[in-house]
Amino acid sequence: METISKTINSSVSKVIIIGGGIGGLTLALACLDIGLEVELYEKRDLETMLGGPGGIFIQRNAMKVYKLLANGKIYEEFYKYGGKILTGGFFNHQAKPLYINSPEFVGETDLGVCLMRSQIQQILYNALPPSTVKTGLAFQSFQATDHGIKVYFQDGTTTTGDILVGADGIYSKVRASLHGQERLEDPIYSGMCCWRGSFDGANLPLNPEYSWMELWGKGNRFGYFHVGGGKFSFYGFTNSQPGENDESVGGPLAALQTIFSAYGEPVPSIIAALDPKSIYRDDIFDRESLGHTWGKGRVTLIGDAAHPVQPTLGQGGCMAIEDAFELAKLLATVTSQEQVSSVLRQFESDRHPRVTKVLNVSRSVGSLAQTDSNIGCLFRNLIYQLTPTWLADQQFKWLFDYNPTWN
Numbered sequence: 410m411e412t413i414s415k416t417i418n419s420s421v422s423k424v425i426i427i428g429g430g431i432g433g434l435t436l437a438l439a440c441l442d443i444g445l446e447v448e449l450y451e452k453r454d455l456e457t458m459l460g461g462p463g464g465i466f467i468q469r470n471a472m473k474v475y476k477l478l479a480n481g482k483i484y485e486e487f488y489k490y491g492g493k494i495l496t497g498g499f500f501n502h503q504a505k506p507l508y509i510n511s512p513e514f515v516g517e518t519d520l521g522v523c524l525m526r527s528q529i530q531q532i533l534y535n536a537l538p539p540s541t542v543k544t545g546l547a548f549q550s551f552q553a554t555d556h557g558i559k560v561y562f563q564d565g566t567t568t569t570g571d572i573l574v575g576a577d578g579i580y581s582k583v584r585a586s587l588h589g590q591e592r593l594e595d596p597i598y599s600g601m602c603c604w605r606g607s608f609d610g611a612n613l614p615l616n617p618e619y620s621w622m623e624l625w626g627k628g629n630r631f632g633y634f635h636v637g638g639g640k641f642s643f644y645g646f647t648n649s650q651p652g653e654n655d656e657s658v659g660g661p662l663a664a665l666q667t668i669f670s671a672y673g674e675p676v677p678s679i680i681a682a683l684d685p686k687s688i689y690r691d692d693i694f695d696r697e698s699l700g701h702t703w704g705k706g707r708v709t710l711i712g713d714a715a716h717p718v719q720p721t722l723g724q725g726g727c728m729a730i731e732d733a734f735e736l737a738k739l740l741a742t743v744t745s746q747e748q749v750s751s752v753l754r755q756f757e758s759d760r761h762p763r764v765t766k767v768l769n770v771s772r773s774v775g776s777l778a779q780t781d782s783n784i785g786c787l788f789r790n791l792i793y794q795l796t797p798t799w800l801a802d803q804q805f806k807w808l809f810d811y812n813p814t815w816n
């Protein structure tokens with residue numbers, strides 16, 4: 410396992426991170442690995458920060474980053490508590506295979522690991538010294554000073570550092586502040602909403618051949634994956650208007666039962682086993698690409714703050730993880746204060762092609778999966794069924810060819 414072996418003499422000494430999601434916590438770990446001082450500020454309280462809905466698939470590309478961080482401790486913990494993803498794929502609504510994907514495709518023994526989001530947050534947080542994360546402090550604005558950045562929080566607290574990183578999600582206040590805005594303009598509605606939650610796999614008719622399945626219907630789809638210890642996370646998407654909720658149809662369980670009524674097993678049994686209190690519903694959004702430049706001066710962005718994507722490929726969090734590593738790696742190369750700004754712009758322009766491809770492919774696979782005409786569904790399913798696996802694999806291969814290294 411390659412981990413960094415020495416502390417780097419970077420001219421950056423202190424990094425201020427806003428946001429304690431997957432991206433911010435991973436960046437904090439990567440910066441500490443190269444000997445930088447880090448302060449991470451999160452607006453929510455610790456308990457809420459360590460929560461969050463549903464499960465997350467940390468795919469092989471992002472797992473390669475964790476292999477390098479914190480002496481491989483997070484990598485090991487993810488395997489210890491999470492569910493290894495082996496064979497799985499896309500199916501029609503009656504669970505007939507359309508495209509099956511297996512670990513050989515990425516040249517590994519698995520495709521990655523799935524965990525509940527709360528478990529991921531807890532593992533990342535536990536790997537940090539407790540003083541790194543300061544909760545209950547909401548970023549308000551920043552000011553460039555002669556040799557750094559001064560950050561202001563809503564309660565009047567301030568701090569200073571060499572660089573500021575906005576890892577504060579799709580409604581990023583850091584991104585808004587970069588353009589002198591109080592708040593960002595609304596993101597782009599994808600045309601669909603998503604329910605997610607978890608269930609116990611015992612006594613359900615799950616096919617043991619597959620550790621994840623996604624079944625495609627007409628204008629909707631239902632998926633689940635193993636998140637460790639016999640527990641599974643599910644998600645269900647349907648085409649909908651923004652701002653709709655389940656109240657008029659009798660709650661989330663009734664909504665799921667109606668929308669997925671034509672689906673074959675295991676979907677009806679999974680829905681019947683759900684605890685309605687643990688089901689979250691969200692509208693799904695992304696934003697147009699920011700292009701090659703995301704920040705300004707000593708301020709940059711990572712993860713959803715820079716490039717939120719639809720969750721079709723399950724790569725939004727993985728891109729935040731890659732960003733975190735690539736940014737820390739470049740910070741290690743800064744040899745003078747004058748270089749700081751150009752290194753941040755280099756980071757942004759290096760990452761731009763890959764994250765923009767994820768944005769675009771997530772949109773196109775999403776609209777294919779959410780097709781809502783009979784003929785469209787027939788055509789979509791036929792194409793997936795008739796395409797040889799090796800050819801279908803090619804469309805995703807570029808994602809897994811990512812090979813992070815400290816060198």
Ligand SMILES: Cc1cc2nc3c(=O)[nH]c(=O)nc-3n(C[C@H](O)[C@H](O)[C@H](O)COP(=O)(O)OP(=O)(O)OC[C@H]3O[C@@H](n4cnc5c(N)ncnc54)[C@H](O)[C@@H]3O)c2cc1C
Nearest residue numbers: 428430431432452466547548577578712713723725726727
């Ligand atoms: C239904 C669904 C399923 C998904 N499945 C997957 C998957 O399987 N795999 C995957 O890789 N990705 C998945 N994603 C995407 C993933 O959830 C996001 O891309 C990821 O959480 C982004 O991480 P982040 O750290 O950039 O931002 P966030 O997770 O949004 O974290 C931002 C943090 O900043 C904090 N914050 C916000 N404003 C302020 C402020 N002013 N001051 C201080 N703190 C602030 C927030 O409280 C939050 O803690 C999914 C998304 C959805 C919606």
